[in-house]
Amino acid sequence: MIKVRNIIKSYGIGESRFHVLKDISLDIEDNDFVVILGASGSGKSTFLNVISGLERPDSGKVFYNGKDITAISDNELTSFRKENVGFIFQQYYLLPNMSVDKNVKMGADLADNKDYKTVIEAVGLGEKLHKYPCELSGGEQQRVSIARALAKRPKVLFLDEPTGALDEQTGRQVLNYISKLQKEYDFTIVMVTHNLNIAEMANTIIKMNSGKISEISTNQTKKTAYEIGW
Amino acid sequence: MRLGGDSMLVGMKNALKLIGISIIACCAVLVCTMFLNFYFDVRLIESEITSELSMVFYNAQVSTAKVVCFVSGGCLLLTSVVMLLFYIKHYIDTHKKELGILKALGYSNLKIAKSFWVFGISTFIGTAIGYAGAFLIMPWLYALQNKDKMLPEITINFHPSILFYFVVLPTVCFSALSVFYAWYKLKKPVLLLLKDNLQTASKAPKQRIEKNRKLSFVEELKSNTLKSKKVLVFFTIFASFCFSAMTQMSFSMKDLSSEMMGVMILVIGLVLAFTTLFLAITTVINGNTKTIAMMRVFGYSQKECCRAILGGYRPMSYIGFVIGTVYQYGLLRLMVDIVFKDFEGVPAYEFDFPVMVISLVVFIAIYEILMYVYSEKIKKISIKEIMIE
Numbered sequence: 061m062i063k064v065r066n067i068i069k070s071y072g073i074g075e076s077r078f079h080v081l082k083d084i085s086l087d088i089e090d091n092d093f094v095v096i097l098g099a100s101g102s103g104k105s106t107f108l109n110v111i112s113g114l115e116r117p118d119s120g121k122v123f124y125n126g127k128d129i130t131a132i133s134d135n136e137l138t139s140f141r142k143e144n145v146g147f148i149f150q151q152y153y154l155l156p157n158m159s160v161d162k163n164v165k166m167g168a169d170l171a172d173n174k175d176y177k178t179v180i181e182a183v184g185l186g187e188k189l190h191k192y193p194c195e196l197s198g199g200e201q202q203r204v205s206i207a208r209a210l211a212k213r214p215k216v217l218f219l220d221e222p223t224g225a226l227d228e229q230t231g232r233q234v235l236n237y238i239s240k241l242q243k244e245y246d247f248t249i250v251m252v253t254h255n256l257n258i259a260e261m262a263n264t265i266i267k268m269n270s271g272k273i274s275e276i277s278t279n280q281t282k283k284t285a286y287e288i289g290w
Numbered sequence: 291m292r293l294g295g296d297s298m299l300v301g302m303k304n305a306l307k308l309i310g311i312s313i314i315a316c317c318a319v320l321v322c323t324m325f326l327n328f329y330f331d332v333r334l335i336e337s338e339i340t341s342e343l344s345m346v347f348y349n350a351q352v353s354t355a356k357v358v359c360f361v362s363g364g365c366l367l368l369t370s371v372v373m374l375l376f377y378i379k380h381y382i383d384t385h386k387k388e389l390g391i392l393k394a395l396g397y398s399n400l401k402i403a404k405s406f407w408v409f410g411i412s413t414f415i416g417t418a419i420g421y422a423g424a425f426l427i428m429p430w431l432y433a434l435q436n437k438d439k440m441l442p443e444i445t446i447n448f449h450p451s452i453l454f455y456f457v458v459l460p461t462v463c464f465s466a467l468s469v470f471y472a473w474y475k476l477k478k479p480v481l482l483l484l485k486d487n488l489q490t491a492s493k494a495p496k497q498r499i500e501k502n503r504k505l506s507f508v509e510e511l512k513s514n515t516l517k518s519k520k521v522l523v524f525f526t527i528f529a530s531f532c533f534s535a536m537t538q539m540s541f542s543m544k545d546l547s548s549e550m551m552g553v554m555i556l557v558i559g560l561v562l563a564f565t566t567l568f569l570a571i572t573t574v575i576n577g578n579t580k581t582i583a584m585m586r587v588f589g590y591s592q593k594e595c596c597r598a599i600l601g602g603y604r605p606m607s608y609i610g611f612v613i614g615t616v617y618q619y620g621l622l623r624l625m626v627d628i629v630f631k632d633f634e635g636v637p638a639y640e641f642d643f644p645v646m647v648i649s650l651v652v653f654i655a656i657y658e659i660l661m662y663v664y665s666e667k668i669k670k671i672s673i674k675e676i677m678i679e
Contacts, residue, residue: 142589
């Protein structure tokens with residue numbers, strides 16, 4: 061379980077200081093599918109970075125099963141990320157000179173996962189094991205980044221606008237893979253998006269506005285990636 | 291990069307970043323000017339030599355000047371050219387989006403490439419300093435070469451051809467080479483320049499049949515980093531080659547020539563070694579910032595990041611050290627056995643094992659300290675680097 065307490069984060073100094081997160085508290089249950097919604101500049105990506113251990117807050121605490129990750133050293137934070145979390149970004153960030161197989165191995169080696177090729181099969185890229193990122197479409201590249209994140213067997217998967225750079229059909233396909241794999245591998249999903257329709261796939265919907273949580277709701281009728289609007 | 295009037299210009303500060311080329315050009319011109327000037331001046335006194343012994347000495351001096359000039363000048367010229375081409379390619383790779391936009395707007399390849407002439411300025415700075423420096427050291431060199439007064443007085447003369455060949459010509463040639471190479475590299479389609487991951491099919495890394503080797507990701511990345519930038523492997527080997535050859539040679543020169551000559555060779559060797567190694571390692575780290583940031587996001591430790599990015603260069607530097615050791619032995623053997631073979635009083639030359647061991651120990655210590663400094667630099671790379679596009 062993730063417990064977030066009184067998170068405050070700001071950027072800049074003096075008069076140009078900008079408060080991005082204003083005293084946010086939240087609980088996320090294990091194996092939940094959480095979507096954080098908000099317009100550009102609402103602070104949703106910064107919030108994702110803080111709760112995933114990529115950034116430190118100015119004040120406040122983030123607990124993972126009782127352990128406060130805001131109070132640990134940089135090396136401990138690296139170990140924490142290694143053992144607990146996976147990331148998927150809008151821009152994929154694959155290593156251009158390495159094949160699909162090697163890119164996924166980047167995640168797999170951290171969990172000593174020798175069976176990582178099954179994840180590549182699961183995202184439908186079994187035939188493209190030896191292809192390079194430049195030889196893949198945008199959707200395929202994002203599926204490689206999904207496989208890379210899942211190959212390290214994360215307890216929590218953080219996604220920052222994973223379909224932001226994809227067309228509708230490819231976006232649906234990618235979301236479908238993520239949803240399917242969550243059932244198969246049992247992990248918590250925290251996804252940031254500005255697309256209201258994607259929220260219909262989640263269990264919990266958190267709406268953010270101007271650095272604060274404006275609404276938390278539970279979705280009673282979850283939809284699949286192919287049922288939601290776009 | 292800026293737009294000036296109706297033409298795109300590569301800024302002067304970009305040219306000044308080529309300090310490595312300036313330093314190497316400076317060393318090359320310093321050594322070559324000294325010895326070529328000496329060669330021209332010593333030729334002027336040939337008619338004044340009367341004794342046979344003096345003639346043998348004269349011939350040895352002429353040969354030394356020619357060998358030093360060709361070997362040092364040629365080696366350093368080649369390195370400068372490789373370094374210049376590498377820097378232009380690196381500049382185009384890191385600014386390809388801006389260059390792509392200019393091409394998309396309708397600027398011709400030649401018009402963009404023309405602004406790369408300013409890279410020749412780094413050569414001018416280096417050669418001019420080297421040329422001036424040579425004239426400062428020349429009185430000492432002339433006195434040293436004729437310390438036993440076996441030859442008549444050798445006066446220092448100004449030879450305009452040296453100024454032309456070592457300062458004017460390299461500046462013009464390097465400027466022209468910069469423009470031509472930039473024009474050649476800019477012939478890529480606009481889309482290839484604009485998009486990060488887009489490569490032509492022929493440029494995609496060749497698919498290899500998977501061998502039965504089971505390397506870890508860190509080992510795979512280490513090997514990949516080496517293969518993707520072969521010119522940096524050359525620079526690393528060259529840096530350790532310079533260190534090894536010049537330090538060992540400086541000790542031998544102390545006996546064969548003079549202590550000052552030894553010190554001069556040592557200083558040039560160290561400057562070349564550090565400049566080249568600095569350029570190579572800085573480029574490796576800058577070129578892999580996003581990879582390092584992504585590794586750290588995923589949970590790879592600083593040690594693993596350093597091993598993946600820098601670890602492959604260690605064996606290369608030792609290879610360079612071995613080549614440098616063999617080279618300096620071969621060169622001195624050649625000097626003693628062939629150039630000075632008819633001259634009496636030349637000390638016997640043998641391979642100096644203790645000096646080689648001391649050089650190796652110092653080399654390992656310096657290399658590891660440098661790697662530690664760079665690993666601290668890697669530690670400071672923010673994981674937010676990957677979010678800055």
